[in-house]
Amino acid sequence: MIETLVRAGHTVVSLEGPGHGRSPGEQANVVLFARALLEAAAELPPLRAVIGHSMGGASVLLALQMGLRTEAAVSIAAPARLLGVLRGFAHRLGLPARARAAFIRQIERDVGMQIARLDVTGYQLELPGLVVHAADDALVAADEAQVIHKAWFDSRLMLLEAGGHQRVLSDPRLGEAVLELLARAAAPARQSA
Template sequence: MQFSNAAGFVTGANRDLGPAHDDGRLAAARHAFSTPERVALSAAEEAALAAAAEAPLRHEGLELARWTLGVGPRVLLVHGWNSRGAHLLGFARPLVDAGFSVTLFDLPGHGDSTGHAASVVHAGRALRALMADIGSVHGVIGHSMGSAAALLAFAHGLPVKRSVHLAGPSSLTPMVKGIARAQGLVPSDAAAFTGWVENFIGTRIANVDLERLQHGLRHPGLIVHDTEDRIVPFAASQALHAAWPGSHLEPLTGLGHRRLLADTDVIARSVAFIADGAST
């Protein structure tokens, strides 16, 4: 197995997924980790973004679809697994009204972006490329895997003034173990799956855990999570909050993993938190 240097990641595009395994459960685990489902734009989302499209960002042989609305300090909205940038449109108009420009984009293998395979590490590299292309970013709002991608970007030295993390995982190890458990992998296949994941992402799983990323958490952060979330456990946000002195954790109930993206109170709190940093 080949790993990168101290920077942590192999720089190639989507890595070879390798041959299929005879065990269908192991193949299913690989698929669950690496192959997102594409979600089409709704008519309302297409209309909202019609005048905001920008030239795709070329990144690792891919083209990443992106849109920007408004004028002012830049805020990036980062979606989660099996989602797309437009699913965070509810945050865009309030941010624009508060004096920000807002960029949404589709992660590799998602939405209108090219590619077929992805992971949180691919997402983190894509976010870093977008931030580097923009130059100066005031804040980031990330949901689920998008939150984890932001943690990776911050750990690689990309600064923001504030960030909001909505129902996000904070370490990769429990995610990998969760997939292995969900697919019913026996210990030997779970070990094989772990090795495959590390080859696919180009680094050891431990390098994508919170203890290796928390040095990048140097700005104020807002963490929002439903205590009964069935997709990403609330414990992930508790761990992030414990490791991040400048963070504020807001537990929720009754919104689950995705409904919080449309909740007016969550949106208002997130926008207010981002805006508070504009005067500092």
């Protein structure tokens, strides 16, 4: 996808979230990622689009609620409701009910926000967007994309039959869809009389 955008003449800046990969930090969560996006955006020229994958996609949507300015946004394989994701994770770990509840409370203390607030159905998403998900994603159910799309007034939903959670990023249709989104976002809005 990055190569497709660069070949089309776009400048791409890649941000590695706090506590991810080689980035410093001992914690990685959606709120920290969203804040990092806001800090990075403050140092960059006006953004044409912001693209996020998985937790990065959820972070883009949250950052938009926190004031991130961009012409368009893309959410790839992102969860719509983080509470459900965390409950599922705690359940897969085999934690008993009380421990699952304590786990959620601890995360809320860590991020400084109620996890129930991290739900796109309560977000105001008014810019052009693209929601991408693979049907065979084993980490984040494809139903999450439907929820995001329904909450996002001006979004296009792109459901791929295959691609899993990671391989979806290398699907050539993704790069083309992002280019189409950029063209749509750049087109002047029609006004009715």
